[in-house]
Amino acid sequence: MAESSGGDAVQAGRHDAWQAGDSYEAYMGRWSRQVAPNFLDWLDAPDGLDWLEVGCGTGALSAAILERCAPASLVAIDPSEGFVAKARAGVADARATFQVGDAQALTLATASRDAVVSALVLNFVPDRQKALAEMRRVVRPGGRVAFYVWDYPGRGVQFMRAFWDAAAALDPTAGDLTEDRRFPFCTPDGLTALAASAGLGAVEVMAIEVPTVFRDFDDFWRPFTLGAGPAPGYCTSLAPDARERLKEALQASLPYQADGRIAFNAKAWAVKATVG
Template structure:
């Protein structure tokens, strides 16, 4: 099938609208965020930094689970920061517009620094990890999690790229499993070790992702938030329709029309040496 592309070959994600991100990935990020914060084992209290806070999923999980004194979310997207400020209303939380590789915090001023579903999108992930280490106090905790885009990982996105690549060989280069080698057990752990953290541990977090029907699965791909939706936006109407129908045929559906998948993330944590 001809690709029918209307935009340049490389389709960059657009992280600007929280309203579009939430039904796409945000709704699945929230249960992972809560499990991740519990998994860090951080002591109650303290001052947290949520690097690449997006729409506020991890920030809210920290408030719900960790009993922080304060938590500050950081994101370079003005749209996401605005969304987070509206959705996270706890007075202990604050949000600032800033980049992960230049955190606007003094050295050794936080108890914990965490990042959810972000580091694979940062052009210089080692520098971002080093920044997270810099801002925590000696003995403080640094943690991060990323989706697993390989087979058996984030199944909703895996199914999308399998279908897209079958119709358009050029789509294979845009597949998140290809673009983001950081998103695996070993690479994520190596990133934290390379940042100088001690006692680094890596584990998987898996949550169910149930869609009420095919439209519930497909519609978020039309919102332009992320690599897969950006690719959909680049297609001609005919190619988009072909991709939609291929997915409709490929996805497993229950008798009631629902689609039961799962999403796996890799999570890593480590401690700054004293």
């Protein structure tokens, strides 16, 4: 998914390749799996609900819902056929249905779900307000709409910032592609305003921080070479010699531990609202 509002956004989004489920899992899915349990604990939804996940990706949040929340049913959608196939293959549960769908035009009936959630998706939806309004529409009165996104403006995803800082030192144009510039609304105030613009009230926001620890440099570098996401898309767009220079710059600058691991932290903003 990529932004589509204006030439600058289209240019920035040209590297957002989200089709390959395995590539996304290596780059981002594994970290979303760490955020998901904390997000669901905070949401504190009762058992037996009908859930919808918008933008299920490779199934990180879906799996956590099924494991922790005892849902009556879960419908999970994503615009990427590759992601849906990956999620369906990885989550074998009769309560779950995975299907291709558009966050901005949900096919579910009005007031048909108890909880609608989304993980690391809304910043890539072209019309975020419309997507949230659709999420609100399908929730029953008293139900919940909730989501989380990375703290891009606060440089909260440290491994991602390490990549972009190294890239910008070699290629000044890379600075225009960074998520903090593309998604400045990913702050508590910005997300509260976005939710309110879609008709959601009594909005609550909480920070969720997780460790993102890489076994070694290859574990850090390889996901950037797979093309799934803005930074990996940028990396794979480089000529081989430029990509090698970036690799060498990163290899020399990362904060290695004594055992060779590379440890960062990542912060997400979680948002929830109850539909009246």
